[in-house]
Amino acid sequence: MTDLRGFTTDRHRTVDDTPYGGGAGMVMKPEPWAAALGAVLEGGPAAAVGRPAVAGPAPAAVPGAATGPSAPGERPVLVVPSPAGEVFTQATARELALREHLVFACGRYEGIDERVVDWSREHFEVRPMSLGDYVLNGGEVAVLAMVEAIGRLVPGVVGNPASLVEESHADGLLEYPVYTKPALWRDRPVPEVLLSGHHGRIARWRRDRQLQRTAARRPDLVASLDPARLDRADRAV
Numbered sequence: 001m002t003d004l005r006g007f008t009t010d011r012h013r014t015v016d017d018t019p020y021g022g023g024a025g026m027v028m029k030p031e032p033w034a035a036a037l038g039a040v041l042e043g044g045p046a047a048a049v050g051r052p053a054v055a056g057p058a059p060a061a062v063p064g065a066a067t068g069p070s071a072p073g074e075r076p077v078l079v080v081p082s083p084a085g086e087v088f089t090q091a092t093a094r095e096l097a098l099r100e101h102l103v104f105a106c107g108r109y110e111g112i113d114e115r116v117v118d119w120s121r122e123h124f125e126v127r128p129m130s131l132g133d134y135v136l137n138g139g140e141v142a143v144l145a146m147v148e149a150i151g152r153l154v155p156g157v158v159g160n161p162a163s164l165v166e167e168s169h170a171d172g173l174l175e176y177p178v179y180t181k182p183a184l185w186r187d188r189p190v191p192e193v194l195l196s197g198h199h200g201r202i203a204r205w206r207r208d209r210q211l212q213r214t215a216a217r218r219p220d221l222v223a224s225l226d227p228a229r230l231d232r233a234d235r236a237v
């Protein structure tokens with residue numbers, strides 16, 4: 001984590017200013033962003049971890065952590081959370097989980113001076129990313145969501161790799177409903193088929209529930225399904 005205010009030079013550690021051209025809200029100044037991103041590029045992620053906002057002792061090196069810039073040839077990815085970004089999906093998470101070096105630039109206020117984004121393209125693969133069509137006050141919560149979605153796809157982060165493939169959106173369908181003991185709870189039984197021990201019927205039932213649920217809740221997902229792929233998966237059930 002790098003605190004932008006640690007890269008300001010004025011007494012008030014100012015990171016924002018009024019927008020050229022007028023309008024409501026404030027815009028993040030370019031100089032602290034360039035200095036902070038420059039430090040991340042120079043030292044690699046470990047150098048920026050825990051950097052104090054005010055002068056103080058440098059943090060101890062993390063054993064085993066990357067300490068230098070990433071391998072030549074692969075530019076680090078700079079994820080810029082913004083409601084004006086490309087929509088972050090499971091496919092995005094899968095793609096970013098394969099990358100060696102991710103940097104997340106959390107802006108506040110109305111956004112970051114666009115020249116920072118332009119300058120960053122010389123050093124990073126810049127990816128403006130949105131969680132969806134609603135507005136948050138800052139990028140931090142959006143980045144927490146993205147880091148969790150990406151992190152769980154990195155080998156070793158989730159205990160059982162099988163639990164990664166069955167979940168919602170892995171195959172473009174929503175997950176089927178799940179039940180546990182007791183078999184009867186407040187007059188509500190668990191669907192009989194799940195107690196049958198018949199693996200073929202259970203798989204068929206779950207698949208049908210996925211299809212029904214997706215059609216009811218997310219017709220937009222149904223429209224983008226690949227019928228051939230769906231048929232192949234269905235024959236395997």
Ligand code: 6GU
Binds near residue numbers: 080085134139
């Ligand atoms: Cl990534 N940032 C902000 N500020 N608002 C958002 C968002 C991101 N995604 C949806 N709304």
